[in-house]
Amino acid sequence: MRIPRQASPGAEPLLKVTGLVKHFPITHGVLRRQVGAVQAVDGIDFSVLPGETLGVVGESGCGKSTMGRLVTRLLEPTGGKIEFQGRDITHLGTSGMRPMRRDIQMIFQDPYSSLNPRHTVGTIVSAPFKLQGVKPAQGVKKEVQGLLELVGLNPEHYNRYPHEFSGGQRQRIGIARALALKPKLVVADEPVSALDVSIQAQVVNLLDDLQSELGLTYVIIAHDLSVIRHVSDRIAVMYLGKVVEVADREALYARPMHPYTTALLSAVPVPDPKRRTARQRILLTGDVPSPINPPSGCRFHTRCWKATEVCSAQEPPLIALETGHEVACHHPENAPKDAPGDAPKDAPDIGNQPTGL
Numbered sequence: 001m002r003i004p005r006q007a008s009p010g011a012e013p014l015l016k017v018t019g020l021v022k023h024f025p026i027t028h029g030v031l032r033r034q035v036g037a038v039q040a041v042d043g044i045d046f047s048v049l050p051g052e053t054l055g056v057v058g059e060s061g062c063g064k065s066t067m068g069r070l071v072t073r074l075l076e077p078t079g080g081k082i083e084f085q086g087r088d089i090t091h092l093g094t095s096g097m098r099p100m101r102r103d104i105q106m107i108f109q110d111p112y113s114s115l116n117p118r119h120t121v122g123t124i125v126s127a128p129f130k131l132q133g134v135k136p137a138q139g140v141k142k143e144v145q146g147l148l149e150l151v152g153l154n155p156e157h158y159n160r161y162p163h164e165f166s167g168g169q170r171q172r173i174g175i176a177r178a179l180a181l182k183p184k185l186v187v188a189d190e191p192v193s194a195l196d197v198s199i200q201a202q203v204v205n206l207l208d209d210l211q212s213e214l215g216l217t218y219v220i221i222a223h224d225l226s227v228i229r230h231v232s233d234r235i236a237v238m239y240l241g242k243v244v245e246v247a248d249r250e251a252l253y254a255r256p257m258h259p260y261t262t263a264l265l266s267a268v269p270v271p272d273p274k275r276r277t278a279r280q281r282i283l284l285t286g287d288v289p290s291p292i293n294p295p296s297g298c299r300f301h302t303r304c305w306k307a308t309e310v311c312s313a314q315e316p317p318l319i320a321l322e323t324g325h326e327v328a329c330h331h332p333e334n335a336p337k338d339a340p341g342d343a344p345k346d347a348p349d350i351g352n353q354p355t356g357l
């Protein structure tokens, strides 16, 4: 069992995101007139405390990668605010961001395309030193070999090329590059989804060990809950450009409040076969709606078995129903008795809540 590494309550967040928006314009004709927008991220709030891991989960297309690229400032936000260590970095330009790049790093999903095949491992992992003009005391080569060792690679393989490594090893090279300048915040976008299931756990455990060793703060993005379950202190669930629930890991698994979270959890395999029957699988019907023209009110209402009239008319705000447990739903599950919202009278019985977690 993992001991939560969360900083003491009341600590200043390392990263604070408020009302973050990214709309990608859709243009038409030679004049490139804007005819619409992909509302990839549409007003999200969350913060990350020093030393903790925030897991971000949601189906493909819900805006997770866009969120990751916004907070690492690889994309320019359309609106909202991003603060890092209390400093507003929302609209910092390339030169303003350069010193921040030492502190904020990203690990990408695909270890095949994110490494330049014509560069040696030594060149790849030492690139951040060159870009930042950093001269390690013991020389770049020694430093890079130390990093290779840190991520479980043979330091003698300094002169090899990415194709000479397996997928898991390539992701370790990507991790070594991200950690070269000892960043404070690492955003990992589906760091193991491109890898064989058999080696996913090794890379996840490596990230976990490196966090303890180097005092890192993580935002780890995943499309299902099984990968991030073991590494997250808190989890944010996204649906169509919105954060619909945020809670401590234990609370989210034991008492999910948003129907979408309940459905996601019901799809997570239960390791213990004796407990498998205890859980009813909730199959979401209908397609994920388009972020170009998202549903009115609660964006989940087209697929939600608890939806009532209010759900399509009013957007539910993300509010804390318990300390540290925020949810955006008019009829939350497992809500404390005095919380706003209630179960609709004609809701069909969906059977057991996921209990096998």
Ligand SMILES: Nc1ncnc2c1ncn2[C@@H]1O[C@H](COP(=O)(O)OP(=O)(O)O)[C@@H](O)[C@H]1O
Pocket (backbone or CB within 6 Å): 024, 038, 039, 040, 058, 059, 060, 061, 062, 063, 064, 065, 066, 067, 291
């Ligand atoms: N550069 C872009 N231009 C236009 N649309 C984009 C761009 N990047 C992402 N999108 C769209 O934004 C939505 C969210 O994408 P993304 O952030 O990649 O989601 P996820 O990582 O959760 O799968 C998708 O509909 C995607 O097609």
Ligand code: SF4
Pocket (backbone or CB within 6 Å): 258, 259, 260, 298, 299, 300, 301, 302, 304, 305, 306, 307, 308, 311, 316, 328, 329, 330, 331, 332
């Ligand atoms: S607000 Fe309504 S539609 Fe949305 S998740 Fe809650 S019950 Fe379902």
Ligand SMILES: [Mg+2]
Pocket (backbone or CB within 6 Å): 064, 065, 066, 189, 190
């Ligand atoms: Mg993605």
